[in-house]
Amino acid sequence: MITLTGVTKRFTGPDGPLTAVDNVDLHVPRGSVQGVIGFSGAGKSTLIRMINLLERPDTGSVLVDGEELTTLDEESLRRRRTKIGMVFQQFNLLENLTAGQNVELALRVAGLPKAVRAARVAEALAVVDLADRAGSYPSKLSGGQKQRVAIARALANEPSVLLCDEPTSAVDPRTTITVLRYLKEINERLGITIVLVTHEMNVVKAIADDVAVMEDGKVVEHLRLDGSPLQPRTEISRFLLDDELRLGPTDVAAAKEARRAG
């Protein structure tokens, strides 16, 4: 369970101060999948990164499983983070470690004794069907496989929450489906709460229970994905739901049209 209350994050950008996340409230029930969607710069990454305090909110409260994170000292926060998995767009695996060693790193960080680590590594890799690739370096894996190793790494410490920032934005459509299937399975079988950031409506539609639509740092609308027809209220939701790419007339075409008319 995650509860964000009134979280705000400001940055100093190139043209002065900007509010990346503006007074957002978000409640994610235990075991659900929360989608976060919006255009580039809407503040999605900043929002999800505040859940594990990679980004510290200027104001507001961050509750994970009932525990307030913003007031924890460094050591407690560190221990808390071992129970919040995170998956990134660019996978962020260590290139000089094998798939197995990458997963094991998470266990070493959590202080697990060597004796139990091997079994846990095998277990986590088995969840994403990569047990046989434990000895492979990331350079020998496809994009989809790398992301699955990253998911295994995020799961290794049996987290209650899995944060995914555009986990499918660097892989092809078929691999997207594979990755989403694993995430769905993890959510259903292990009961892990998932927050998934994306700019593709089809991605959240495939797995989320609820989608928060973000624009200019604010959550402007929630779309419930319970099977009933979607009724977007905002312009941006309608745009995101429309999967056709409408380019509109180009300048050249417009000029031609004008010439024909005049």
Add this chain to the structure above:
Amino acid sequence: MPGDGGFARVIDVLPEMLAALGETGLMVLITVPIAIVVAVPAGVLMWVARPGGLRPAPRLYLVVNATVNLVRSFPFLVLLIAMIPITRLIVGTSVGTLAVTVPLAVNAVAYLSRFVEQNLLQVSPGVIEAATAMGASKRRTIWSVLLVEARPALAGSVTIMIVSFISYSAIAGLVGGGGIGDFAIRYGYYRYETAVMITAVLVMIALVQLIQLAGTLTVRRLDKRL
């Protein structure tokens, strides 16, 4: 009579040349470990303390950064002379192979620190972030993530340092440091024994090629990206 010995002279001076090679070896053996032991932490310190780093400490960064630049801005010959009082303080004398290792080490530390810092900056910030998200402490992030990912590049930097070192050690000959470079200068420049000098230069070429080969092989073994 000096200057017209030809290659037959090479046989005569062979023991001296081997001794010179030994001196170069000694300089490398003393200086390289010192450089690594000091420069790697210094480079890590700069990486950690830099603005936007893992634990920014602007003033500390400024001091280390400026010190590294200061040492690097000295031409080595000037550094060698300027350091004579310090060298005397540390090894008791300012001439000889041992004495020369002091400015050599200081020079090597400055260069290698900068190389290390640059190598560390090449490590993907995403990987560092993943470590933080995992709950890794700063110490863990440095040891188990940063240095692991930078390892091949660091081996490359150490190789470059050792090679440039052989050239610096020749200048060290001016204060009686000895070594193969000094040997080449003595025979070629002061005594016009061209054949001896050429032989010494060939030995240095072989030495550098060998070190570079060893370095390249090490990097290749460490680097798992391909």
